[in-house]
Amino acid sequence: MMEKVAQMIAITGAQAVAHAMRQIEPDVVAAYPITPQTPIVEYFAKFVADGVVRTEMIPVESEHSAMSAVVGAVAAGARAMTATSANGLALMHEIVYIAASTRLPVVMPVVNRALSGPINIHCDHSDTMAERDSGWIQFYVEDAQEAYDLTILSVRLAEHEHVRLPVMVNQDGFIISHGVEPVSLLPDDVVKKFVGELKPIYPLLDTEHPVTYGPLDLYDYYFEHKRQQIEAMKNVKKVFPEIAQEFFKISGRKYSFVEPYKLDDAEHVMVALGSTNGTVKYTVDKMREKGRKVGLLKIWMFRPFPKDEIQRYLTGRKSVVVLDRSASFGAEAPLYEAVKSSLYESASRPLLSSFVYGLGGRDITTENIEEAFEKSISGELVTDHEYYLGLRE
Amino acid sequence: MAEQKGWKDIPIGGTIVEAGSAREYKTGDWRVLRPVYDRSKCIDCMMCWFYCPDLAIIQEDAVMKGIDYYYCKGCGICASVCPKSAIEMKPETDFAEEG
Numbered sequence: 456m457m458e459k460v461a462q463m464i465a466i467t468g469a470q471a472v473a474h475a476m477r478q479i480e481p482d483v484v485a486a487y488p489i490t491p492q493t494p495i496v497e498y499f500a501k502f503v504a505d506g507v508v509r510t511e512m513i514p515v516e517s518e519h520s521a522m523s524a525v526v527g528a529v530a531a532g533a534r535a536m537t538a539t540s541a542n543g544l545a546l547m548h549e550i551v552y553i554a555a556s557t558r559l560p561v562v563m564p565v566v567n568r569a570l571s572g573p574i575n576i577h578c579d580h581s582d583t584m585a586e587r588d589s590g591w592i593q594f595y596v597e598d599a600q601e602a603y604d605l606t607i608l609s610v611r612l613a614e615h616e617h618v619r620l621p622v623m624v625n626q627d628g629f630i631i632s633h634g635v636e637p638v639s640l641l642p643d644d645v646v647k648k649f650v651g652e653l654k655p656i657y658p659l660l661d662t663e664h665p666v667t668y669g670p671l672d673l674y675d676y677y678f679e680h681k682r683q684q685i686e687a688m689k690n691v692k693k694v695f696p697e698i699a700q701e702f703f704k705i706s707g708r709k710y711s712f713v714e715p716y717k718l719d720d721a722e723h724v725m726v727a728l729g730s731t732n733g734t735v736k737y738t739v740d741k742m743r744e745k746g747r748k749v750g751l752l753k754i755w756m757f758r759p760f761p762k763d764e765i766q767r768y769l770t771g772r773k774s775v776v777v778l779d780r781s782a783s784f785g786a787e788a789p790l791y792e793a794v795k796s797s798l799y800e801s802a803s804r805p806l807l808s809s810f811v812y813g814l815g816g817r818d819i820t821t822e823n824i825e826e827a828f829e830k831s832i833s834g835e836l837v838t839d840h841e842y843y844l845g846l847r848e
Numbered sequence: 849m850a851e852q853k854g855w856k857d858i859p860i861g862g863t864i865v866e867a868g869s870a871r872e873y874k875t876g877d878w879r880v881l882r883p884v885y886d887r888s889k890c891i892d893c894m895m896c897w898f899y900c901p902d903l904a905i906i907q908e909d910a911v912m913k914g915i916d917y918y919y920c921k922g923c924g925i926c927a928s929v930c931p932k933s934a935i936e937m938k939p940e941t942d943f944a945e946e947g
Contacts, residue, residue, distance in 0.1 A: 558861035619860060657863050667864035679855035680862050686855075 461706075462640045468599035468631035471638045472538070472564045472624070473498030475606035477508055478646035479562075482533035482653075485513035485524035489543035490576045491628040492566040496538055518543035522550035522561075529559040530668045532658025534610070536561065540628060541568035541582040548586070554621045555590030556684060557668060560613035560653075561621040563591075564606055567729065567780075568628040569815045577816020578628040580728060581781040584789045590684050592622040592691055593758040595728040599636045602626040604708055605755075607641070610650045611698045617690040619656065627730040629816070645705050688759045695756070712761035714753040715768055717743065721750025723832050724769060724805070726794055727778040728754050731812075731819055735778075738824040749828055754790065765797040772805040774831040778844075780813045788841065808836035812844035819845060875902065879922030881937040883915055889934035896926035896935060 466474070472495050476484070484503075486496040503512045515521045521537045528535035539547060544565060554561050569575040570582050583593060592612065596602045602624060609622040626632055641649075657666045672680060692712075699710040716736050718724065725735050732753040742749045752768050754761065769775050777795075779788030787795065791809035798804050810827050813819050823844040830836050859865050890912050897905040897912070904920035906913040915926075927935040 556861065557863070657859065657861075657865055664865070665867040667867075667869075668861070670862060670864050672862045675852060676858065676862070679853075679858060680860075682855040683858075683860050687860075 460642060462642075463637055464640060465635050466599065466638050467494065467633050467635050468596075468602045468626045469494035469566070469633065470498050471599040471603035472606050472626070473502070474638075474640055475603045475646075476536060476564075477502045478641070478643050479534070479536070479607065479610055479650050480508045480647070481510055481536045483511045483513065483525065483528040483535040484537065485515050485521045485528070485535065486537045487515055487518050487521050487539070487543060489518070489540045491568055491578075491632045492538050492540040492543065492564075494632065495564055495566070518546040519550060522547040522554060525561050526550055526554050526557065526559055529554075529561055530557065530659050532653075532655035532660045534614075534653040536563065538564045538566070540566045541570050541576075544582045544586065545570060548589075551586055551589045551591065551621075553669070556680065558619040558656075558684075558687070559621060560610075560619055562606060562609045562613050563621065563623050564602065565623050565625045566628045566632045567625050575815040576628070578630055578730075579780045579814045579816065580625070580789075581814075583623060583625045584781045584783075586623065587758055587789060590620065590688075591758065592618075592620055592688075592756070593625060594622065594756055595625045595754065596631065597730055597732045597753065599626075599631055599634070599638045600708070601710075601755075602631060603638055603640070604702065604706060604710065607646055607650065608698060608702045608710065611701070612691065612695055614653055615690075615694045615698070616654075616656075618687055618694055620684070620687050620691070625729070630730045639706075641706060649702070649705055691756075691759050692763075710755060711764075712754075712756045713764045713768065714755060716751040716753060718750040718752065718768055720748055722748040722773040723776075723828060724750050724752055724772050724774070725776045725778060725824070725828065726752045726754060726769075726790065728757060728790060729780065731778060731780065734819060734821060735824055738821045738828070741821065742825060742828060747828070747832065749832075757790070757793075760793050760797070762797040765794055766801055769794070769798060769805055770801040771803045774806040774808070774834070774836075776808050776810060776827050776831045776836075778827075779809065779811050782811050782814065787839070791841075806831070806834065806836065807838050808842065809839070810842045810844050817845050874918055875921050876916075876918045879917070879920060880940055881922045881924060882917070882940050882943060883920065883922065883924065883926050883935045884938050885912070885915055886934045886936070887912075889932045891932055891934075893931060895929045895931065899925050899929045901925065
């Protein structure tokens with residue numbers, strides 16, 4: 456397992472993440488199966504069973520326990536990971552907040568799936584959007600390669616001394632997790648050198664320096680600890696580009712807060728999260744052949760939200776369509792709301808409109824995207840009216 | 849309670865980085881009722897010492913010496929278990945001027 460050169464293999468997004476975990480080789484993985492996340496932990500469990508990694512694998516009885524075991528392991532001074540989806544993430548919810556507020560650098564691949572009910576196993580972003588204020592850094596990836604890359608990169612980001620925050624690497628359920636794509640794997644030793652060793656802060660196993668994790672924290676200090684979390688999120692803005700640059704050196708692949716696609720002369724821009732960006736890119740190419748000046752702003756990092764990049768890339772455009780794969784009942788959809796508020800100070804605000812699509816795994820087609828673009832170009836859309844793509848009236 | 853520090857000067861994550869810090873935590877100011885001890889009635893049976901949940905009964909060589917008001921929360925268990933009614937619970941407001 457010490458290949459010296461990058462290896463291109465055809466694997467699913469779940470397998471790509473399992474390989475990233477194999478190369479990271481965390482001390483502890485505690486997980487519970489849930490569709491469509493299951494294959495990540497299934498493939499990883501095989502690496503453990505085959506003796507490929509020395510990771511301590513804990514098959515727990517629920518996701519609440521999975522995150523609790525990971526919190527305990529990281530507090531002890533170990534590098535620990537888990538993975539989940541939808542209702543599993545919802546069951547973790549309490550401990551998801553505790554991992555962030557206790558400042559434990561967990562990396563958790565999440566395979567996006569619609570939250571119940573009614574029960575559904577297919578992709579939308581309602582599960583991770585419910586955790587957007589939990590204090591975790593959130594990435595949304597377009598394909599299996601990005602899932603692999605950002606899982607590795609996130610270890611460094613989470614553990615950086617000025618960050619010390621957990622990271623969710625979100626990939627679209629089935630579309631990415633079960634779709635087979637060519638993925639370039641870095642050599643094992645390159646990944647091991649890149650992630651390095653975890654440098655624990657206040658490890659519980661350092662019995663020479665006893666510490667207390669999770670004590671009662673009332674009106675006298677809780678507020679100060681929240682302010683520290685806010686600062687750590689701000690620090691991500693400075694630290695992430697540095698780590699992304701290091702990752703570029705070992706992989707040749709560039710990551711940032713956002714990815715602009717054909718934006719230089721674009722008058723009409725779409726903004727999206729996840730695998731739909733691939734469909735939008737294809738549609739942008741097709742529409743450009745017909746002379747339409749369209750482009751895409753893909754959001755890689757949703758938390759902390761890349762407000763500066765939103766302003767830089769969207770100010771002065773004629774129209775912007777924001778696609779959301781989750782709804783916020785009684786309020787604006789999450790990505791739309793964040794983009795809109797980021798543009799409040801812009802001198803030249805574009806005509807902004809909101810489309811919700813793909814709930815419960817409803818397919819989004821190039822025709823859907825072209826329809827949204829054409830409506831936006833024609834100026835017939837009303838800002839703050841929520842539109843729906845692919846919904847039957 | 850020690851002087852309160854700002855967010856830049858405390859360990860992250862709410863972690864307490866030294867052992868035994870609970871000793872510094874004054875729980876006496878939670879008290880509404882104060883146990884008042886009458887030495888003349890006390891037989892040093894140590895029932896109050898056994899039962900006190902906050903280790904707030906002061907004794908030396910099995911001789912009752914008084915109550916540690918820095919920690920005593922005023923729960924009244926000592927007064928309840930005392931076989932000689934040597935401990936009486938009085939409202940803290942009676943002692944307001946003493947501080």
